[in-house]
Amino acid sequence: MILKASRGQHRKYLPYAFIEQGVAMLSSVLRSDRAIAVNIQIMRAFTRMRAVLVSNQELAKKLERLEARIDAKLTVHDESIAAILTAIRELMRPPQPKRRSIGFAADIEEK
Secondary structure (H helix, E strand, O other), X not given: OOOOHHHOOOOOOOXXXXXXXXXXXXXXXXXXXXXXXHHHHHHHHHHHHHHHHHHHHHXXXXXXXXXXXXXHHHHHHHHXXXXXXXXXXXXXXXXXXXXXXXXXXXXXXXX
């Protein structure tokens, strides 16, 4: 909504605009054929605007649900990718050579 600077920047001043109910009241006052035709067109425009607003709200809700699903999937995929990268790093690290002592070593338990 754009307010005129001369009227101030406050919402205490009402804007110069018709709402749907105002157009309906105006059609009851004006009785010419042209005025009635213009009012019918204005009412149809309000109806179309309401339908567009509703469809935009539905589209916004669908978009939010889609974003939530994608975020959940990305979180799962990120965790999976991190696990795969960790496993690859472990495989790339060569094992430490085992030191064997010279001679024979036996594990004999004393009984």
